[in-house]
Amino acid sequence: MSVNEARKIIESYDGPKIRVMEVCGTHTHEIFRLGIRNLLPENIELISGPGCPVCVTQTGFIDEAVMLALEKGCTICSFGDLLRVPGSEMSLAQARAKGADVRVVYMPLDAVKIAQEHPELQVVFLAVGFETTTPISCIAVEKAAELGLTNFSLLTANKTMPNAYMALKDSADAYLYPGHVHTITGTGICQKMKDDYGVSGVVAGFTASELLTALAVIVKKKQEGAPFFVNAYPRVVREEGNPKAVEMIEKMMEPCDSEWRGLGVIPGSGLRLREEYRDYDARRKYDLPEIRGHSNPACRCGDVLRGEIRPYECAVFGKVCTPEHPVGACMVSSEGACAAFYQYGGRNGK
Ligand code: SF4
Numbered sequence: 001m002s003v004n005e006a007r008k009i010i011e012s013y014d015g016p017k018i019r020v021m022e023v024c025g026t027h028t029h030e031i032f033r034l035g036i037r038n039l040l041p042e043n044i045e046l047i048s049g050p051g052c053p054v055c056v057t058q059t060g061f062i063d064e065a066v067m068l069a070l071e072k073g074c075t076i077c078s079f080g081d082l083l084r085v086p087g088s089e090m091s092l093a094q095a096r097a098k099g100a101d102v103r104v105v106y107m108p109l110d111a112v113k114i115a116q117e118h119p120e121l122q123v124v125f126l127a128v129g130f131e132t133t134t135p136i137s138c139i140a141v142e143k144a145a146e147l148g149l150t151n152f153s154l155l156t157a158n159k160t161m162p163n164a165y166m167a168l169k170d171s172a173d174a175y176l177y178p179g180h181v182h183t184i185t186g187t188g189i190c191q192k193m194k195d196d197y198g199v200s201g202v203v204a205g206f207t208a209s210e211l212l213t214a215l216a217v218i219v220k221k222k223q224e225g226a227p228f229f230v231n232a233y234p235r236v237v238r239e240e241g242n243p244k245a246v247e248m249i250e251k252m253m254e255p256c257d258s259e260w261r262g263l264g265v266i267p268g269s270g271l272r273l274r275e276e277y278r279d280y281d282a283r284r285k286y287d288l289p290e291i292r293g294h295s296n297p298a299c300r301c302g303d304v305l306r307g308e309i310r311p312y313e314c315a316v317f318g319k320v321c322t323p324e325h326p327v328g329a330c331m332v333s334s335e336g337a338c339a340a341f342y343q344y345g346g347r348n349g350k
Pocket of ligand 1: 298299300301302304311314315316317318321322326327328329330331332338
């Protein structure tokens with residue numbers, strides 16, 4: 001389908017309302033950035049979903065990292081976005097201001113290098129993210145093991161998408177599935193959502209042409225009436241995914257229950273290191289207590305991540321909560337829905 005054809009299908013749609021969930025935060029940002037929202041008629045509504053790894057990371061995870069940094073004296077290595085996510089008492093950036101050793105790295109292997117070069121430090125990498133980023137954390141553990149390092153571990157909050165899809169299956173009329181996740185997992189789960197639960201969706205890429213095509217496919221298929229699944233990103237996503245990456249994840253990690261901000265605990269939706277790798281599991285290594293975090297009561301990230309409200313419907317959006325002074329995770333992350341609405345939609349977010 002050409003871009004012009006896709007655009008025509010979208011712009012001329014005048015049927016019943018279609019609610020489309022952008023599962024992935026990158027889709028939310030790209031759709032805003034490319035001006036695609038401006039093309040949509042009133043009766044195509046885009047709602048945000050839980051596919052921003054920083055946004056769905058539970059407050060208690062930040063509390064655990066702060067405890068490791070301040071009480072256990074660990075060196076915390078993390079992707080930059082996580083530093084400003086509020087914990088129950090403080091963020092990692094605030095812990096750093098109190099003297100904690102908190103460092104931004106671009107890859108988990110950077111943290112391994114720090115551990116190798118500084119045997120006097122106890123380095124903990126904060127492993128968050130979905131199927132896309134989990135393999136690189138596994139590679140880091142493999143490397144640390146190969147080097148015989150005893151001063152490197154992961155604090156894991158890795159999550160997997162299939163059970164989140166199940167938890168959200170009644171939230172929209174169709175789903176824009178994240179292309180990068182399905183590059184790893186393949187498309188079996190999307191097909192299953194359609195076959196077993198009648199959930200419609202399209203795997204989408206990230207360019208203007210790919211996003212417009214995916215939306216046009218949704219509009220066209222929706223009018224045909226039956227549930228559908230289409231891989232609209234076939235140049236990258238294969239039905240079988242990336243078996244090597246899946247094999248690596250399965251070799252080193254096992255499913256566990258996981259808390260998602262806004263969705264609660266979803267059984268089997270997390271990943272933790274297997275028993276054989278327990279020496280690299282910071283929770284076990286430092287005997288962390290179970291921490292139930294609590295977010296700022298004014299923050300409605302949970303409702304945003306379930307697609308129940310738009311960011312600007314949160315009372316503090318753009319007033320108390322801004323990218324400079326975020327109250328919740330969705331305003332911190334570069335993939336967060338609140339940050340996207342603020343950046344591209346102005347203070348009113350519309
Ligand atoms: S605007 Fe801020 S406080 Fe409100 S939901 Fe978004 S991140 Fe949370």
